Structure formats: structure tokens, C-alpha cells
Amino acid sequence: MERNSSLAYRLLPSFGDLIFVAVLCSLYFTAKSPLLSDGDTGYHIRAGELILSTGAVPRFDTFSQHSPPIPWIAHEWLSEVLMAATHQWFGMSGIVAASAFLLASTGYLLFRSLRSSPAGVLLAGAVTLLALASSQLHWLARPHLFSLLFLVLFHHLIEFWHRERGNRLYLLPPLMLLWANLHGGFMAGFILLGAYLAGNLASLALAPASEREGLLGKLKQLSVASCACLTAALVNPYGFRLLLFPFQLASQGYLMDNVSEFMTPDFHGQLPFKYLLLLAVCVLALWRKGPEPTELLLVLGFGYMALYAVRYVPLFALVSAPVITRGVTEIAKRGGLPARALRERSERLSRIDARAGGIWSFAALLGVAAAVFYGRPSHAFDPGQKPVAACEFLMRQRISGNMFNSDEFGDYLIYRGFPSYRVFIDGRLDMYGSDRLREYNRVVHFEKGWDSVLEKYRVNWILFETKSRFARHLLQNQDWALVYSDPVASIFVKKTQEHERLRAQYQALQASSL
Incomplete structure (x- = not known):
């Protein structure tokens, strides 16, 4: 007993x-695990892969498009x-x-x-x-x-x-x-x-x-x-x-x-x-x-x-x-x-x-x-929060040139798009510093000289939240054309011959999904 x-x-x-x-x-x-509600997870994974592949801890940034590389x-x-x-x-x-x-x-x-x-x-x-x-x-x-x-x-x-x-x-x-x-x-x-x-x-x-x-x-x-x-x-x-x-x-x-x-x-x-x-x-x-x-x-x-x-x-x-x-x-x-x-x-x-x-x-x-071994449940970034579909479009179309992106999207972009794409900004704001954060905020809040910031960094396409004020402003701006949009993210390019090709590709994609 x-x-x-x-x-x-x-x-x-x-x-x-x-x-x-x-x-x-x-x-x-x-x-949908709440642990993946932040995109920083993605860039941490890619940073670890970079260390494993090079056998060295980075001293300078490799994920952004800034030149010369930023000390990191x-x-x-x-x-x-x-x-x-x-x-x-x-x-x-x-x-x-x-x-x-x-x-x-x-x-x-x-x-x-x-x-x-x-x-x-x-x-x-x-x-x-x-x-x-x-x-x-x-x-x-x-x-x-x-x-x-x-x-x-x-x-x-x-x-x-x-x-x-x-x-x-x-x-x-x-x-x-x-x-x-x-x-x-x-x-x-x-x-x-x-x-x-x-x-x-x-x-x-x-x-x-x-x-x-x-x-x-x-x-x-x-x-x-x-x-x-x-x-x-x-x-x-x-x-x-x-x-x-x-x-x-x-x-x-x-x-x-x-x-x-x-x-x-x-x-x-x-x-x-x-x-x-x-x-x-x-x-x-x-x-x-x-x-x-x-x-x-x-x-x-x-x-x-x-x-x-x-x-x-x-x-x-x-x-x-x-x-x-x-x-x-x-x-x-x-x-x-x-x-x-x-x-x-x-x-x-x-x-x-x-x-x-x-x-x-x-x-x-x-x-x-x-459960991990058998893959049930299978975890991934939520496409309702992160620009999953937009990045798939980018990987197919290969838009060239420098981007300007939402800081919330930058980490996922590194995870999905590096090394094909390099970001303007991401979650490593301590590395980018106050000056670049000021420039970023000047653009997204349409402060005086916002367009000169884009010219300074030779930006010719933008990835941003669809429901943001910035995206709505770009829709009304005659210098920028919408080439992709979903409920999460929108992509804009400068109006050139290239933007017509991308818009046609996007329209064809929409037609095929109907």
C-alpha cells in the first residue's frame, strides 16, 4: 500500500x-506561435549562417546596401x-x-x-x-x-x-x-x-x-x-x-x-x-x-x-x-x-x-x-503579418537597384531575400545609429527633404506596409508606380520603362489567380 x-x-x-x-x-x-511575431528572428538566423560559413564573427555589416559597410x-x-x-x-x-x-x-x-x-x-x-x-x-x-x-x-x-x-x-x-x-x-x-x-x-x-x-x-x-x-x-x-x-x-x-x-x-x-x-x-x-x-x-x-x-x-x-x-x-x-x-x-x-x-x-x-521531428505543427512566419507573398514576387521578378523598406520588413527581407537583396534598414537600429534612423523617419513622415533622402541613397524601389500612410502617399505621387500589392505589403518603383514590365507581370499574376 x-x-x-x-x-x-x-x-x-x-x-x-x-x-x-x-x-x-x-x-x-x-x-501561429506568438514567438514568431517579430521578424528579428529571421536576420538572427542568417547572421548565424554567415558566421558558420565564414568561420568568423562579422566586424562590418553585410546585409544592408550601405557603402562603405557599417561597423557592426x-x-x-x-x-x-x-x-x-x-x-x-x-x-x-x-x-x-x-x-x-x-x-x-x-x-x-x-x-x-x-x-x-x-x-x-x-x-x-x-x-x-x-x-x-x-x-x-x-x-x-x-x-x-x-x-x-x-x-x-x-x-x-x-x-x-x-x-x-x-x-x-x-x-x-x-x-x-x-x-x-x-x-x-x-x-x-x-x-x-x-x-x-x-x-x-x-x-x-x-x-x-x-x-x-x-x-x-x-x-x-x-x-x-x-x-x-x-x-x-x-x-x-x-x-x-x-x-x-x-x-x-x-x-x-x-x-x-x-x-x-x-x-x-x-x-x-x-x-x-x-x-x-x-x-x-x-x-x-x-x-x-x-x-x-x-x-x-x-x-x-x-x-x-x-x-x-x-x-x-x-x-x-x-x-x-x-x-x-x-x-x-x-x-x-x-x-x-x-x-x-x-x-x-x-x-x-x-x-x-x-x-x-x-x-x-x-x-x-x-x-x-x-512534434518537431514529424513537423506537426509546422511553424513559419505568418503571411498575414510578414511580407511573405511580396518577397516571393521579388524573388521571381528580380527587381534591380537600391530599395527603401519598412524597418519592420527588413528582418524578414534578410531572411528570405539575402543575398539577392540587401536592405535599407532592419531591426539592428543600434548598428544603423541615430542619423540613419532620422533619415528613415524623415522619409516615412514626409518631413521636409524626404525625397532628397531617397535620392541620396539612389533608391529606385520601395517595399512598405500596404495600410501605412507612406504607401497611401506613394499611390498619389506621380513619380512612383505601384507594381505589386497585397493586404500586407506593397511594392513601388520609380516610373521608368522597367516599371511597365513589372506592372504587366503583376497584372498577369493577378489574372492567373482568378
Whole structure:
């Protein structure tokens, strides 16, 4: 009987299993995965293929038509190599599966990290779900998913050491070595280290003399680990320039003010982040003992980043989760009967959760692996969002000359059209810089001198969103002729003999489809 009972418990899914399975399966087993709603995935794949074919990390851009080539720090080069290899073996379905696995692992590890504290399964599960919902706005098949996973790992290891549960700081430098070559978000790891260094320094200054020796020893340990991480981060193809890259990006004010990822969050929409932020404020206000200096620095530092730019919201969600969990646990200790009853229920569930096996996560992994192998479902860019049909037209007609394209379409153009076509602009706005973004915006907003920008770059054809103001303007412009259009994208060429040939081809294509 006891053996049967033990087996029954092991067949139960743990709460961590439920999070892992729910995230993995919901992101993969959908006809149109939300992970492919951004075209950047395409250029990352082609960049990885370029590295694999040349055996070298690029120093200059090869995907755009600009001459001389623009200097390019491909700070995500290792991620791009992994994405290219995955795409080569398993296609876009493999990319979706790998991205879903990274996000599912992030959620699972965050929950396990919160459970390693005194928090019960109910509180840890609720905070994990809220943190994941807040970070969902950046769930895209792009290299930054590695940063989300590594941030949780980094934070857990430092917190594990900080709470004196064991010293695994020696794992930080090798993790930083990987992180720095996977994605530029590795700077978040140094922000974590800086917060813990500053917090421990504040604790040392405020501590009585009897405790200072132990705190000084901890400060030295973390300082050594931080120096080792800095050394590890320098082991990359670009050396110290990779460490300067985030600061150079942040210094471009026009870029920060005109790229959606760098704009402040819109609190008018359905944004779980606002509830997480309010929860964090309430916890800090009601926490009688108060957070430690380190915890306060983490909430304030990453909170400021999240309020400054929407791209940092996922970082705040993952970093604030342990602080919120510890604060709610402390607040609940002085609660009345309802809090005590909830705590007792959570403790019973925690005991059951601790005995549950991990079979369901493994089964979900096998299921997704089998689905990728058999190609069901088959994932690809949504032709209702990306210029799939327009690019097929381009590949058949081979329009010559320089293009001007939507920045949203540039990444897909690289994926589908390179090397036959080279773009005017794409998602690598950090590489193009503020000046080219100004020129791009001058054109699409019809600012004074917009046509001179097209002349400067010798543009003779344009690919843009069909429903955009820019496309509607070109329809009325006597210098440009529409040669292709569908609900997503339209192609315009300068009025020449060439445009008559293309228009005839397009009309023939329309007639054949009727």
C-alpha cells in the first residue's frame, strides 16, 4: 500500500511541472506561435549562417546596401550560431521549440528558486505566474531569451550565497563567459553584482563591530567573484568594446526616444507589469522589518529601468519576484486567522509538491521533440503579418537597384531575400545609429527633404506596409508606380520603362489567380 501511495505521489505533477508544461506546450502547440511575431528572428538566423560559413564573427555589416559597410558588433553571435544550426536541422519549428524551452525553463527555475526560500507553494506559484505574465510582452524567438534564463540563474546563485545556504559563486564566471557571448543583456548580471556589493557595503557600515568581520569576508568573496566575471566577459570576439556597447547604445538619445522597445510602458493597456509594480510598492510599504539594502537597491534599480524602457520590464519582473515573495512571507507572519489558515493549507500543498516527481516535464519535452521531428505543427512566419507573398514576387521578378523598406520588413527581407537583396534598414537600429534612423523617419513622415533622402541613397524601389500612410502617399505621387500589392505589403518603383514590365507581370499574376 505504501509503495502504491508513493507511486501515486510521483505521478502527480509538481507545481513546477505545471508551469514548465503549460509554457512549453502553449507556445509550441499553436498554429501561429506568438514567438514568431517579430521578424528579428529571421536576420538572427542568417547572421548565424554567415558566421558558420565564414568561420568568423562579422566586424562590418553585410546585409544592408550601405557603402562603405557599417561597423557592426554582433553581440549575439553565439545565440545566432545556435539559432542557425537549429534552423538548419529542424527548420523554424525547431526555433520555436528551442525558444519555448528557454522560456519554460526560466519559469521553472524561477519557481524553484522562490520555493528554496521559506515561501509556500501557493505564494511562490502566484508570484511566478505574475512575473511570467509581466515578462510575456517580450516573449519572442530572439537571443534575449537567454538573458532571461541567465538572469534567474545568476540571481539565484548570488541569493543562495547571500542567505548563507552555500557558496556557489564559483559558477558565476563560467556563466558570465557564456552570457556575454550569447546576448548583450549580460550587463544585467553586473547590475545584480553591483547591487549586492553596494548592499553588503551598506550592511557593513551599519553593522555592530561584532558582525563586521563576517560581513567584510562576504564582501571580499563577492568582490573576487565580480572581478572574475568581468575577466570572463572580456573573453569575446570584440574584447572590451563589447562591454562599452550598452553604454554607447544608451547614449544615442534619438534612438532611445524613437524605438518602441526603448519607450516607457503604456499603462493604459492590459499590462500585468503595472499590477506587479503595485504589488512591489505595497509590499515595501507594509513590510514592518523592511527590505535589506540589497533588496531595496534591486527593486529601485530594475524598477527605474522598467519605467524608463519597456524592454526592461521582464528583467524587473524576474528580479523583483524573490523580494516580493520574501516580503509577503514576512507580512503574513503577523496576519490573523485567514493568513494562518492559508499558510497551513500552503504548507500541506508544499509537502505534497515536494513528493511529486518530474515525469510530466520530461514527457512534455518528449512530446515537443516528437512534434518537431514529424513537423506537426509546422511553424513559419505568418503571411498575414510578414511580407511573405511580396518577397516571393521579388524573388521571381528580380527587381534591380537600391530599395527603401519598412524597418519592420527588413528582418524578414534578410531572411528570405539575402543575398539577392540587401536592405535599407532592419531591426539592428543600434548598428544603423541615430542619423540613419532620422533619415528613415524623415522619409516615412514626409518631413521636409524626404525625397532628397531617397535620392541620396539612389533608391529606385520601395517595399512598405500596404495600410501605412507612406504607401497611401506613394499611390498619389506621380513619380512612383505601384507594381505589386497585397493586404500586407506593397511594392513601388520609380516610373521608368522597367516599371511597365513589372506592372504587366503583376497584372498577369493577378489574372492567373482568378
